[in-house]
Amino acid sequence: MTGRVAALLPRAEDYRGLRRSWPRDLAAGVTVAVVALPLALGFAVATGVGAQVGLVTAVVAGAGAALLGGSRVQVSGPTGAMTVVLVPLVAAHGPDVVYPVAVLAGVLVVLAALLRLGRLLAYVPWPLVEGFTLGIAVVIAAQQVPSALGVDRPEVENAAGAAVVAAGRFLRDPDWAVLGLLALAVAATALLPRLHRAVPAALIAVTVVTVVAELTGAGVAVIGALPDGLPAPALPDLGDLPALLGPAAAVAFLAALESLLSARVADGMTDGPRHDADRELFGQGVANVASGLFGGMPATGAIARTAVNVRAGASTRVAALAHALVLAAVVLVAAPLVERIPLVALAGVLLVTAYRMVERHTVRAVLRSTRGDAVVFTLTAGATIALDLIAAVALGLVVAAVWALVQVAGTARAVPEPVGADGVDDDEERALLARSVLVYRLDGPVFFAAAAHFLAALTASPGVAVVVLRLSGVDHLDATGARTLGEVVAELEERGVTVLVKGASAEHARLLTAVGALAAVAARGHVFADLPAALAHAREHVGQSGRGCAQAAPVSPAVPR
Missing domain, CATH: 3.30.750.24 (STAS domain)
Incomplete structure (x- = not known):
């Protein structure tokens, strides 16, 4: 066991080539931080825990996973997929539930690393992954509808149903100023990257909408007061441990799955050594424990931020660490500015993010492959939207397994x-x-x-x-x-x-x-x-x-x- 733990710990070779690459790594870290800031704020607000929790998570979990993870270029923080799991949990137990769940889920992910379960990702079918990615994108978009339209979030557990109710409320009493700000946020986020891929479209969109809202005096909801520093670590309330084990297991499964998928995508974008799956699980597990202790929410490896990191020239984990440090500086220095960001601006950014999660050519490829793969894809996507992510993955795995058995039996x-x-x-x-x-x-x-x-x-x-x-x-x-x-x-x-x-x-x-x-x-x-x-x-x-x-x-x- 001692040798197994030692194999998961950081080593000097993690920083091989740093003497040559550190300028690029630092520049990449700043670039990723600019992209990550509105996403961390938006996903935390969408979860119902407050923007400050998103910042804490991006800083603490981002730094922890950067130091201990198994990928050189992985960037971690709050993600849309985790929001999908946490929204009903917060609605049922209150916002404070994310802290103990993060700690418990982190412990479970660390145990998975010690048991060397990272290799199991190879057994997750591609149509299932694409199906729940599509479902997650739809749920993320649906979660933004109340903030995007400037109406109170309906007391409806299902995100798609809540979006329909929110749209009905808006149509009964439309606020055209909010709709105009939404259109501005969406247009800026979607169109600016066409000028140059390196343009921080999300940050520019949030800044422009904030300035316009301030100048016009639009009475729109804003993020509100933020702390001017990181909270001190404290053990969260684990008194309701039996009731939290189920949600923690679901969060741990998602954290492991999404992080390993993101690391695998990063491998395909770089020429360096491939990630170590078990080390990645270990790093993500410790990062989630730390996030919960510091008052953050569960985190995972983030595919979009990791891709930005690679494109910006990152070579070592110093880039992801620099991203966390830049966000920490934002918490310490720029909190008064962040407080004035309208929620509609974040909603617009996340709507575009959800749209970009879905690759149309990939969806067409899955649907045109085999009948069984198309069924797995469709059922997983539908179950993610109608039920929840864990039920969707379980259903997809069962259907995929049955289909595989039928196909193999047919070869006899x-x-x-x-x-x-x-x-x-x-x-x-x-x-x-x-x-x-x-x-x-x-x-x-x-x-x-x-x-x-x-x-x-x-x-x-x-x-x-x-x-x-x-x-x-x-x-x-x-x-x-x-x-x-x-x-x-x-x-x-x-x-x-x-x-x-x-x-x-x-x-x-x-x-x-x-x-x-x-x-x-x-x-x-x-x-x-x-x-x-x-x-x-x-x-x-x-x-x-x-x-x-x-x-x-x-x-x-x-x-x-």
Whole structure:
């Protein structure tokens, strides 16, 4: 265990090349901070915990993940996906619930790192990831509608339903000044990057809307008072621990999943070493514990901010650390200015952010792939919008697993093969062998999902005296498949058909013996190592059967494939 923990800790090689790259790293950190500021404020306000919590999270969790994470360029902080999970939790328990949940979720993520669970991301299907990304984008956009329209947030748990109620309230008593500021925020955020990719569109949009609101005296809701420093660390109230474990597990799952996805995206954008999944989990876990202790909300690796960091030239984790330090300076120096930012400005920025989360060509690619992948994508997206993110991921995983089993089971085949008659000169004997002996080669996996297929195929052989089962092509066998083969043997022998088994691997033979599938066959000496020996025994058996077998009705070897 000591060695495992040591492997997760920072090391000198994390900063290899810093002597050459530090100017670029610092510049990238400032760039990311400019992008992250409105997002940290917006996601915290959308969650219902106040803008200051977003700033604390960006500073504390951002610094912690930068120092301890497994990616050189990952940037962490409040994200839209986490907002989707936290909004109903805050509505049910109040804003203070985010502190203990962050600590508990962080502990769970650290445990996942110690158990080396980072590799499990490879088992999350791509259509599922794209489906909940689409669902998250829709939910984030829906969450912004009340602030975007300047109406009170409805007491409706579902974000899409709350957006509809808010839109109805606005239509009954429209505030055109708020709508104008919203249009300005959206236009600036969406159009400024077209001038140059490096333009901090979100910050400019928030600044312009704030200035316009101040000059025109528009009576719009603003962020309000902020503390002029970071709070001292304190252990949050864990008195309701049993009730918080479920939400904390959901937050931990999302923090791990989104952080590892973001790190994987960053790997594809850089030429340096790939991220260490378990170290990334460890860093994110510690960052969440620290965030909760300092009065922050749960955080994850942020794909958009990480991408900005890479494009700005970041080479080491100093860039992400510099981003956190710049935001800390904002808390200490610019809090009075941040207090005057209208909520509608943040809503406009987040609406554009939600729109950009969805890559239209990716959605089209998933929907055009396979029917099962399209179903997983659609169900996950719909469940994210209608239910919640964790239920959506669980549903998507179940559907994806069932579809995968169906596809794998479809590769299982019972293939009929001609019976060799080398050395048999008599035409009548040749015909007798062809009618009376049937050889099946079993290919692919023989497991619970394919068992019924084999049972139907192998017992559809009337009029045959001997069936030879070739098992050398079986690449996977489970207990259900072994049991089913035993049932096949028993049913055939009840009909008077002799069953010969050939080519079972040592592993498969042990399993077949353990479930009793080969007991009767082995007792008669009907298990063979090679096909010629099995066919020789089959000929001998047919010859001993006399003309009874010769009178058997011809058998068509057509077998479902």
